[in-house]
Amino acid sequence: MIVLGIETSCDETATAVCRDGVIISSHIRSQSIHEKYGGVIPEIASREHEKFLNEMVFDTLNDGGISKKELEGIAVTQGPGLSGTLITGVCFAKGLALGLGLPIIGVNHLEAHIFANFLADPALEFPFICLLVSGGHTQLWHVKNFKDYQLMGETRDDAAGEAFDKGARILGLSYPGGPEIEKMAKGGNPNAIQFPRAMMKKNNLEFSFSGLKTSLLYYMDEHKNANLKDVAASYQLAIIDVLITKLKWGLENTHCQTCVIAGGVAANLLLRDCSLNKLSGKKVIFPDLDLCTDNAAMIAYLGELYLSKGIKSAIDFPILPNMKMA
Numbered sequence: 001m002i003v004l005g006i007e008t009s010c011d012e013t014a015t016a017v018c019r020d021g022v023i024i025s026s027h028i029r030s031q032s033i034h035e036k037y038g039g040v041i042p043e044i045a046s047r048e049h050e051k052f053l054n055e056m057v058f059d060t061l062n063d064g065g066i067s068k069k070e071l072e073g074i075a076v077t078q079g080p081g082l083s084g085t086l087i088t089g090v091c092f093a094k095g096l097a098l099g100l101g102l103p104i105i106g107v108n109h110l111e112a113h114i115f116a117n118f119l120a121d122p123a124l125e126f127p128f129i130c131l132l133v134s135g136g137h138t139q140l141w142h143v144k145n146f147k148d149y150q151l152m153g154e155t156r157d158d159a160a161g162e163a164f165d166k167g168a169r170i171l172g173l174s175y176p177g178g179p180e181i182e183k184m185a186k187g188g189n190p191n192a193i194q195f196p197r198a199m200m201k202k203n204n205l206e207f208s209f210s211g212l213k214t215s216l217l218y219y220m221d222e223h224k225n226a227n228l229k230d231v232a233a234s235y236q237l238a239i240i241d242v243l244i245t246k247l248k249w250g251l252e253n254t255h256c257q258t259c260v261i262a263g264g265v266a267a268n269l270l271l272r273d274c275s276l277n278k279l280s281g282k283k284v285i286f287p288d289l290d291l292c293t294d295n296a297a298m299i300a301y302l303g304e305l306y307l308s309k310g311i312k313s314a315i316d317f318p319i320l321p322n323m324k325m326a
């Protein structure tokens with residue numbers, strides 16, 4: 001089956017084509033316009049999607065050597081995400097589906113992040129544990145089977161990506177903060193400052209990062225000449241330490257042998273290294289870097305999976321900015 005995927009949940013405009021579980025073309029346009037504001041401005045993000053979607057779909061089909069007539073379905077992010085940006089993508093996708101007479105499926109962005117791991121390793125098998133770490137979510141899932149997911153724990157306040165973004169802002173770095181902190185941390189001493197790790201009582205699978213961010217704020221207030229490399233490295237380690245510890249407990253509690261890491265923070269190299277070093281004996285999978293952050297390949301892939309099972313959305317399906325997975 002040949003499916004076009006469209007992703008506009010936040011500030012990446014992305015389009016991709018999936019054919020029989022293989023991505024044959026994928027384009028991502030990150031909206032750098034938000035950098036100067038230190039965060040995403042929803043109204044601007046929606047307008048940017050609107051401006052570029054048509055051309056990107058055209059280019060993506062061209063690159064894949066696929067004509068509009070060959071498409072067999074459209075998959076688009078239904079939620080969670082910003083309402084304005086979701087509406088832009090969903091309305092565009094609905095117009096295309098109506099015009100071409102194709103079935104359409106509204107895809108859950110979080111579920112798609114998890115399924116990006118099947119693109120990383122087609123041999124991946126259920127059940128597995130997924131640490132889902134993005135700008136808006138930090139969740140630990142027991143993925144038992146297709147459409148059978150159990151939430152084991154999630155953040156009570158800030159998401160891990162948010163902790164990176166807010167931390168970067170405190171350190172005077174730009175948005176998105178994850179890659180900036182990672183860059184700044186290079187060569188720094190991760191043990192220079194003992195930032196707090198919250199909710200670390202054995203087998204507590206909930207997360208909390210707001211105290212960590214506050215503690216960074218106080219530290220910077222009290223140490224005007226702090227070594228930024230050491231601060232960034234220590235702050236990064238505090239986040240990664242917690243994520244890896246909870247992932248380990250999640251694996252132990254379920255006796256799962258495989259875990260996957262999904263979402264934008266999965267691009268973090270320290271997280272990737274620690275998951276390989278500290279979860280010995282377990283199979284650890286994470287997507288390629290461009291499949292960790294927002295992309296349409298994961299939307300097209302999961303959309304194709306649904307459509308090929310005969311599952312589709314009604315043409316009047318709504319956007320769901322707070323869409324849940326289970």
Ligand code: KG4
Nearest residue numbers: 134135136161176178264265267268293294
């Ligand atoms: O999944 P994603 O692209 O968008 C959401 O669905 O939220 O995740 C974006 C988040 C941002 O908070 C960004 O700072 C973080 O992922 N991120 C990283 C890295 N690259 C992106 N965090 C840590 N290290 C990175 N290398």
Ligand code: ZN
Nearest residue numbers: 134263264294
């Ligand atoms: Zn995402």
